Amino acid sequence: MDFETAAKLGAYFSKDYAEEVFRLLVNYKDISASEVASRLNLHIQTAQDFLEAMTSLGILIKKEVYEKKRPYFRYSLKKKKIAMDIDLASLLKQKQPEGKLSKKIRESKDSEARFTTARYDPYFSSVVIWIGEGRDRKERKINLTIPQGKFLFHLPFPTAEFLTIAEIMQKSGVHKIHSPEILDIVELLENYGVIKVK
Amino acid sequence: MIRKSKLRGPIGRVGPYAVTVFISLGLIEAVITGKPPYSAFAFGGFFIVLGIVEYHRTKLITYLMLGLLFGTGTWHSMARFFVSFLSLETYIPHVIVSLGALVLTWPVFYGNEKLESNARKLFNLASEHVHEASNGFTDRPYSACKTEYTREEIRGFARFMGGKEIVKSIVQEKAVVLAFSMGISPLKEPDLQQISYVSFDNEGNISVHISEYDYNRFKQELTFDQLCASLGDVFMRFLEYYKKGLEGRIIIELKSGAK
Numbered sequence: 413m414d415f416e417t418a419a420k421l422g423a424y425f426s427k428d429y430a431e432e433v434f435r436l437l438v439n440y441k442d443i444s445a446s447e448v449a450s451r452l453n454l455h456i457q458t459a460q461d462f463l464e465a466m467t468s469l470g471i472l473i474k475k476e477v478y479e480k481k482r483p484y485f486r487y488s489l490k491k492k493k494i495a496m497d498i499d500l501a502s503l504l505k506q507k508q509p510e511g512k513l514s515k516k517i518r519e520s521k522d523s524e525a526r527f528t529t530a531r532y533d534p535y536f537s538s539v540v541i542w543i544g545e546g547r548d549r550k551e552r553k554i555n556l557t558i559p560q561g562k563f564l565f566h567l568p569f570p571t572a573e574f575l576t577i578a579e580i581m582q583k584s585g586v587h588k589i590h591s592p593e594i595l596d597i598v599e600l601l602e603n604y605g606v607i608k609v610k
Numbered sequence: 611m612i613r614k615s616k617l618r619g620p621i622g623r624v625g626p627y628a629v630t631v632f633i634s635l636g637l638i639e640a641v642i643t644g645k646p647p648y649s650a651f652a653f654g655g656f657f658i659v660l661g662i663v664e665y666h667r668t669k670l671i672t673y674l675m676l677g678l679l680f681g682t683g684t685w686h687s688m689a690r691f692f693v694s695f696l697s698l699e700t701y702i703p704h705v706i707v708s709l710g711a712l713v714l715t716w717p718v719f720y721g722n723e724k725l726e727s728n729a730r731k732l733f734n735l736a737s738e739h740v741h742e743a744s745n746g747f748t749d750r751p752y753s754a755c756k757t758e759y760t761r762e763e764i765r766g767f768a769r770f771m772g773g774k775e776i777v778k779s780i781v782q783e784k785a786v787v788l789a790f791s792m793g794i795s796p797l798k799e800p801d802l803q804q805i806s807y808v809s810f811d812n813e814g815n816i817s818v819h820i821s822e823y824d825y826n827r828f829k830q831e832l833t834f835d836q837l838c839a840s841l842g843d844v845f846m847r848f849l850e851y852y853k854k855g856l857e858g859r860i861i862i863e864l865k866s867g868a869k
Contacts, residue, residue, distance in 0.1 A: 521745070533785075534751075534753065534811055534817055564750075567750075570835075572746075572835040
């Protein structure tokens with residue numbers, strides 16, 4: 413199951429009437445939205461939305477029936493067990509970071525970012541950047557992990573030679589295992605104009 | 611060889627010229643009118659303005675206090691001829707208080723002047739080999755290099771540099787920070803982001819930070835990473851001299867930075 417589907421499922425499951433709706437679905441052969449609404453004292457639109465969402469997620473099946481030529485849907489359970497299985501590794505941004513580590517970068521001129529050192533340790537604890545224009549301009553503080561702080565501490569200055577991400581990681585003693593989080597902060601700071609890519 | 615400093619002149623440099631000008635004006639006025647009230651009032655105003663400007667720059671209250679005492683003292687010297695309740699009897703205590711304040715605050719006043727003068731020398735030494743001017747200022751510390759020294763060596767070096775008032779040394783558990791500034795006084799113990807420093811950590815990492823104020827004191831926008839690297843080299847060299855017992859060379863080299 414992908415994360416988006418799981419999130420949608422979770423959102424509907426968290427409704428206080430969700431368990432009662434499923435209880436009806438388990439006990440009834442099939443049921444309509446108006447029957448659910450009247451049985452649980454819900455608005456018909458609420459019941460309709462819930463049943464439609466469960467149908468779109470493949471948990472229910474709906475069948476069109478006619479009552480005095482007026483069509484409506486009856487819903488029944490497609491399966492009686494729901495397993496939520498999410499592979500978090502699929503969220504890894506850079507599945508093969510080696511290629512991205514050869515990107516040459518340095519700090520941008522006049523980036524206006526403010527780096528805060530972790531007391532006297534040779535790494536930064538946070539970076540503050542300005543976002544927006546004019547009166548809407550506001551500060552955004554990004555707290556850094558220790559590998560990110562060490563990496564940014566060794567980022568070449570705006571007039572220095574560009575270095576590859578791998579070279580900076582080596583210089584700052586950051587292990588390759590931290591590549592995804594380094595690439596994440598580089599991408600973010602690149603988007604905010606703090607880091608320049610050659 | 612005469613080398614020109616890449617730094618703008620210190621604000622305090624106007625002092626001796628201003629004193630000469632005001633005394634000359636006072637003498638001329640005294641010869642013409644018998645008393646020099648206008649020159650004395652201008653001279654007093656100069657002291658007060660200088661005190662405010664220096665306080666604003668260094669954040670040391672000493673400058674403001676001395677400026678106000680000497681400025682109003684100079685006014686007092688002439689005002690006693692025009693204001694009935696002011697006299698020689700009120701002027702003498704004013705002079706005593708002013709001189710007393712100068713004596714009491716002398717360690718701070720002189721200490722800061724010496725630190726500032728040495729900071730200028732350090733920046734002059736660092737800028738000697740920087741010829742490019744492409745700016746690139748950032749308030750991030752510059753990771754200069756990694757070298758070898760023992761904890762005792764670096765602490766001894768910090769004590770030497772602090773004792774000679776070349777820098778204000780801050781000894782921490784994890785690092786030794788040598789702070790210096792041409793703006794906010796290191797004696798004020800400000801946030802390190804506001805002043806320049808070179809830090810030596812226990813792992814042998816050396817990082818250099820140059821404050822925006824100090825960088826702006828340069829006439830040209832010198833290439834920032836080169837300036838930081840050069841400043842790091844100066845301190846590395848001084849540390850090597852110290853390790854070899856050649857402390858005298860540090861003083862001689864520092865003196866060569868006076869321009």
